[in-house]
Amino acid sequence: MITVWGEGRGFRVAWMLEEMGLPYRLRDVDMLKGVENDAEFLAINPAGFIPALQDGDMVMVESVAIIEYLAARYGPTPLALGPDDAGFGAYLQFLHMGEAGLAGAAYIATVSRMLAPEGEKDNWGARLGMEIFESRLGLVTRQLARVPYVAGDRFTAADISVTYALEFAQRTVGYALPDAALDYVARTTARDGYARAMDACPATRAWVAGLKAQA
Structure with missing residues (x-):
């Protein structure tokens, strides 16, 4: 098990x-x-x-x-694309960006704003974390202007990775996602698999x- x-x-x-x-x-x-x-x-x-x-x-x-x-x-x-799939590169990129560029960056801001002493909550590292998050979010929204999911026309594990990061930013620092990202999160979280995981x-x-x- x-x-x-x-x-x-x-x-x-x-x-x-x-x-x-x-x-x-x-x-x-x-x-x-x-x-x-x-x-x-x-x-x-x-x-x-x-x-x-x-x-x-x-x-x-x-x-x-x-x-x-x-x-x-x-x-x-x-849920996983292979080298012969047209979306393979995008799949790998966004699978890893969901943590390395999005959730990881937002986490730095989150722990600063929630756990740092009062005078250190809005520190340089926290601001940089959100700048990194926003720059990577721009890559996500640009992709979503072309296709409904980050690797193309179908839901993949990359969407699990990215959706978690976007919801994390919403829930922890109250980040206001742009409309394209909000619509995307609504699509991915409407899945039965998401409901069962919750x-x-x-x-x-x-x-x-x-x-x-x-x-």
């Missing part, structure tokens, strides 16, 4: 698993209580960040790499519900 350790970016992994119809279990990792108190998780990922994937003796700890692993290990799947991730579901209640 595949085990997903932790939510957060683990939602990407759960969504991929749901889209592929693969059985798994989600093991909660409460980062707020202090991961140093979770010896079982630290035995899986001594670096102490989430998510992690455990598949037999194999352990992985980067959400986008995990998505690629699942597609390769348990495919073939239409049902499977209670912490994420509760977080989103709390944000809606505050709105």
